Structure formats: structure tokens, C-alpha cells
Amino acid sequence: MKTSFILSVATAIRDTILNNESTLESLDRAIGDGDHYINMKRGAGAIVDMQAELESLSPDAALNKIGLKLLSTIGGASGPLLASFFMGMAKALKDSGDESVPTYAAAFAAGVDLIRQRGKADIGEKTMLDVLIPVANQFKALAAANANVKEICTALIDTAEQGMLATKDLIATKGRAAGLGERAIGHIDPGAKSCQLMITAVCQQRLHSKN
Amino acid sequence: MKKFINEIDDVLIESLSGFASAHSDLVSLNLNPNFLTRKQIATNKVAIISGGGSGHEPLHAGYIGYGMLDAACPGYVFTSPTPDQMLAAATVVHADKGILFIVKNYAGDVMNFEMAAEMLPFANELPIKSATVLTSDDCAVVNSTYTTGRRGVAGTVIVEKCVGSLAETGADLQACKALGDKVNNQTASIGVALTSCTVPAAGRPTFDISDTELEMGVGIHGEPGRRRETMREADAIVRDCVEAIITDLKMRAILTTNTHEALLLINGFGATPLMELYLIYNTALKLFNQHGIKIVRSLVGNYTTALDMAGASITLCLLDDEIKQHWDSPVHTAALRWGR
Numbered sequence: 385m386k387t388s389f390i391l392s393v394a395t396a397i398r399d400t401i402l403n404n405e406s407t408l409e410s411l412d413r414a415i416g417d418g419d420h421y422i423n424m425k426r427g428a429g430a431i432v433d434m435q436a437e438l439e440s441l442s443p444d445a446a447l448n449k450i451g452l453k454l455l456s457t458i459g460g461a462s463g464p465l466l467a468s469f470f471m472g473m474a475k476a477l478k479d480s481g482d483e484s485v486p487t488y489a490a491a492f493a494a495g496v497d498l499i500r501q502r503g504k505a506d507i508g509e510k511t512m513l514d515v516l517i518p519v520a521n522q523f524k525a526l527a528a529a530n531a532n533v534k535e536i537c538t539a540l541i542d543t544a545e546q547g548m549l550a551t552k553d554l555i556a557t558k559g560r561a562a563g564l565g566e567r568a569i570g571h572i573d574p575g576a577k578s579c580q581l582m583i584t585a586v587c588q589q590r591l592h593s594k595n
Numbered sequence: 596m597k598k599f600i601n602e603i604d605d606v607l608i609e610s611l612s613g614f615a616s617a618h619s620d621l622v623s624l625n626l627n628p629n630f631l632t633r634k635q636i637a638t639n640k641v642a643i644i645s646g647g648g649s650g651h652e653p654l655h656a657g658y659i660g661y662g663m664l665d666a667a668c669p670g671y672v673f674t675s676p677t678p679d680q681m682l683a684a685a686t687v688v689h690a691d692k693g694i695l696f697i698v699k700n701y702a703g704d705v706m707n708f709e710m711a712a713e714m715l716p717f718a719n720e721l722p723i724k725s726a727t728v729l730t731s732d733d734c735a736v737v738n739s740t741y742t743t744g745r746r747g748v749a750g751t752v753i754v755e756k757c758v759g760s761l762a763e764t765g766a767d768l769q770a771c772k773a774l775g776d777k778v779n780n781q782t783a784s785i786g787v788a789l790t791s792c793t794v795p796a797a798g799r800p801t802f803d804i805s806d807t808e809l810e811m812g813v814g815i816h817g818e819p820g821r822r823r824e825t826m827r828e829a830d831a832i833v834r835d836c837v838e839a840i841i842t843d844l845k846m847r848a849i850l851t852t853n854t855h856e857a858l859l860l861i862n863g864f865g866a867t868p869l870m871e872l873y874l875i876y877n878t879a880l881k882l883f884n885q886h887g888i889k890i891v892r893s894l895v896g897n898y899t900t901a902l903d904m905a906g907a908s909i910t911l912c913l914l915d916d917e918i919k920q921h922w923d924s925p926v927h928t929a930a931l932r933w934g935r
């Protein structure tokens with residue numbers, strides 16, 4: 385993975401957030417307070433604006449800087465959670481030092497694990513983790529099985545979608561919809577939706593990129 | 596949406612700038628990262644920093660000044676501020692006795708202040724120590740849209756007042772945290788909404804509620820409470836609130852004796868006239884009296900708002916000599932002032 389790929393992903397993520405304004409807004413209005421889209425847009429835009437500052441950095445340094453920027457830009461609960469992901473991924477990449485697919489899978493999982501710790505949440509609680517944990521597990525398994533890029537990306541897009549859709553029938557025990565009880569059933573979690581959108585954007589970017 | 600707004604993106608900065616100018620004798624405003632401090636940075640005391648999403652004015656910036664906060668970090672409307680704001684504020688106001696963060700218990704606020712506290716020892720040449728008081732006075736619901744556990748609401752003002760008073764005496768960090776935790780523990784609140792609020796960036800009401808309904812146990816962001824009920828006369832609504840508070844204090848074994856002295860705070864959410872808040876006070880006072888609770892201190896007004904929501908919250912804080920002394924001590928802030 386090169387830093388130039390991270391930069392192209394940043395733009396793709398910003399675009400997918402912008403393209404899904406009404407989806408994210410209506411999901412968050414149903415079981416949150418309607419600010420999720422605005423916060424994600426602000427964060428994604430800030431990263432795209434950092435291109436010049438990031439392009440000379442190594443991938444791990446760039447990811448760490450992205451984490452710190454999100455931490456100071458998004459606010460709310462999403463800020464520290466997404467920042468933890470990027471900072472955790474950056475640290476794992478830096479510590480490992482190699483560029484193999486299993487290393488990226490492990491780094492992704494390390495980022496997800498930091499979200500889990502920071503948010504004190506786990507799978508099945510109607511949060512972004514319902515997308516991220518299955519994706520991390522599958523990424524690791526496919527990497528260990530020497531799957532190729534196309535297989536991995538296609539599978540992760542599918543897993544992310546299933547995880548996102550699964551939040552619809554859950555009662556929230558963590559995050560923005562906790563406390564709504566059964567009133568939250570029937571609504572997809574907005575954080576799970578935005579994570580699914582971002583993962584899909586990353587995978588599609590990888591499928592269509594040459595390096 | 597009909598509001599006094601120029602550009603939605605400018606609402607926060609223009610409002611903060613107006614606040615800082617209007618109270619330029621008391622506060623200084625720093626932009627990017629956004630935080631406010633006392634005009635005159637205090638020395639030789641625990642520095643108390645609070646913060647949270649905007650839209651609850653005068654919380655928290657209105658409580659900066661002698662006898663209360665040293666700094667406040669405002670986030671976007673109903674969105675927690677970020678660690679860089681807290682670290683920058685801490686660097687400016689710390690006075691060798693550590694930082695006490697007073698944080699309302701919402702997932703976003705907790706995480707951002709937690710990360711700030713973790714980064715604080717490394718943010719300056721000399722490490723700064725910190726402690727945190729989490730406020731969780733809302734007895735309406737255990738978990739809510741934004742929380743694991745109880746929400747921090749108007750009782751936060753009482754915590755900030757008492758801890759602020761103790762800090763002025765030069766008390767150490769541990770003592771300030773202990774008093775904050777105690778006041779929070781002895782306080783219970785519940786709110787009622789008659790209308791929704793409208794977040795400027797959203798442009799429309801956060802929730803739908805008809806003219807014949809009320810939301811019992813609403814949070815200060817318009818998040819749902821216990822249940823939707825039919826609108827009825829004030830006495831009946833207040834009675835339910837008082838019962839909820841008494842039940843909570845008894846269940847937590849805070850209210851044990853037959854008679855007790857207390858502070859009663861009737862807080863408006865932003866669009867309820869003072870006339871109605873005093874009417875609520877009138878009823879609540881009598882009802883608490885019937886429970887053997889003697890109201891010896893009171894506060895009525897808009898102290899922890901939810902933008903333009905019509906509604907009010909009732910907060911009862913059980914007093915002992917220590918809390919009473921720190922409530923009574925002099926305070927000079929934009930929103931609370933007595934004794935000096």
C-alpha cells in the first residue's frame with residue numbers, strides 16, 4: 385500500500401459520504417439526532433484537504449496523521465472512535481514493517497480492536513462494530529488463505545453490507561440508539577451504514593487501482 | 596426554521612464571539628481550537644474545565660469565572676468538543692494543582708475527555724495531572740440515545756458551582772473530585788418537553804410531538820425519555836416529576852431520613868417563559884415539602900437549555916453543610932453571580 389492509494393481512498397470516501405447525504409441523514413434522524421452526516425462530511429473533507437501534507441509521508445505516518453485530524457475535526461462519539469481506528473492501524477503497520485496482505489489485515493483488525501476498547505462495545509450492539517468486526521475477521525481469514533485482491537475486496541464489500549443490514553433488527557445496547565429500546569428495531573444504525581459505505585469505497589478503489 | 600442566523604456554519608463562532616464581547620470583563624475567547632477561559636487566569640488552584648456540545652447555553656461558558664470554571668470547551672451544536680480543545684485549554688489555565696474535568700455523561704463527551712486526559716501528561720513539557728467528575732443526575736432513563744448509564748443534565752450546574760467554590764480555597768485535585776462526585780450523587784433531575792428543538796444545521800425539529808402530547812423524561816438534546824404522554828395540567832406533570840425524583844433518591848438510598856434540606860432548581864429548556872418556570876417551582880416546592888423535604892435554596896431560570904425546546908427540568912440536590920457552604924459562597928460568572 386502506498387500513501388498515494390490512501391489519498392485516492394480519502395477522496396473516494398469523501399465522495400461516497402456526499403453521495404449518501406439523504407440516506408445518512410434519514411437514518412440518523414430516525415434513531416439519532418441527525419448530525420451524523422454533517423460530522424462525517426466535515427471529517428472526510430478535512431482529510432481530503434490534507435493531501436499536500438500527507439503525500440510525502442509513509443503510509444503509517446499518514447494514517448496516524450489522519451487519525452489525529454479526525455480526532456480534532458469530527459467530535460461527538462464518531463471522532464474518537466474513527467480516530468482510534470486510524471491510529472491503531474498506523475501503529476500496527478509501523479510495528480510490523482512489512483507490506484504483506486496479512487499485515488494489512490492484522491492492522492485493520494488492530495484498528496477495529498481499538499474502537500472496541502474505546503467505545504466499550506462489541507458485536508451485536510447496533511453500532512459500527514457490527515460492520516467492522518465481521519469485515520476484520522474475514523479480511524484476516526482470507527489473507528491467511530492467500531486469497532487474491534479481487535476475492536478479498538468482493539467478499540469484504542458483501543460482508544460489510546450484511547453487517548450493516550443486520551443492525552436493522554437489533555435493539556441497541558451501545559451508541560446513539562441505546563435507550564430507545566424496541567423503538568430502534570427496524571432502523572439501520574447510521575454509524576454501521578457509514579462504515580459500510582467507507583469499506584465499499586476502499587474496496588472498489590482497490591479493485592480499480594493498478595498498484 | 597425561523598431563527599436569527601446568518602450562515603449555518605457561522606452560528607457557533609458568531610455566538611461565541613458575541614458572548615466573549617458581552618462578557619469581556621470575565622472571559623477570553625480562543626478560536627481554533629475553540630475554548631474560553633477566565634479573563635484573569637487563576638493561580639495556585641485546581642483548574643476546572645468543562646465543556647460539551649453547544650446549544651445548552653449558558654452551560655458551560657456562562658459559568659466561567661471566580662468560584663466556578665476556569666475554562667470551557669464548546670463543541671458544535673449537540674456535538675462533543677474534541678481533545679485538542681481540552682488540551683489547549685488545559686495548557687492555558689493549569690496552575691500547578693492539576694486539572695479537574697467536569698463532563699456530562701454522554702458517550703461522545705466521555706470519549707473525547709478521556710482521550711484528552713490520556714494525552715494530557717504528554718502534551719506539555721511538565722506533565723499535568725487530571726481527574727474527571729462525570730455528571731449523571733438525570734433519573735429519567737438509565738440508558739439513552741447518547742449514553743451508557745444516566746445522562747448528565749442541569750444538576751451539572753450545581754456540581755460546577757460547588758466544586759468551583761472548593762477549588763478557590765486551594766483544595767487539592769482529589770478533594771475537588773470527591774466533592775463533585777458527592778454532589779452528583781446527591782442530585783436527581785428529570786425533564787419534560789412540550790415541543791422539540793431545531794438544530795440549526797438540521798433545519799427541522801428533531802422529533803415530532805403534537806399539541807396534545809408531552810415527552811416525559813426528555814434529554815437535553817431532544818432525545819427520547821420515558822414515554823410519550825397526553826398533555827395535562829401543570830400540577831399533574833410536576834407531581835410525576837417529583838415522584839420520579841423521590842423514587843430515585845430513595846432507591847439509591849440517598850434519601851433515608853424523614854426530613855432533609857435541599858436545593859430545588861427549576862430549569863427552562865429555552866422556550867418556556869419564566870412565568871411558567873415559577874409556576875412549576877410553586878407546585879414542586881409544596882410537593883417536596885409533603886415528602887419531608889425542606890427547600891432551603893433555590894434557582895429558577897434557563898441554566899441548561901436545549902436550544903429552542905419548550906419544557907423544563909426539575910433538579911433536587913440534597914444538601915449537607917459542606918454542599919450548602921459551597922453553594923452559598925461567592926461566585927462571579929456571566930450566568931450566576933452572588934456574594935461579590
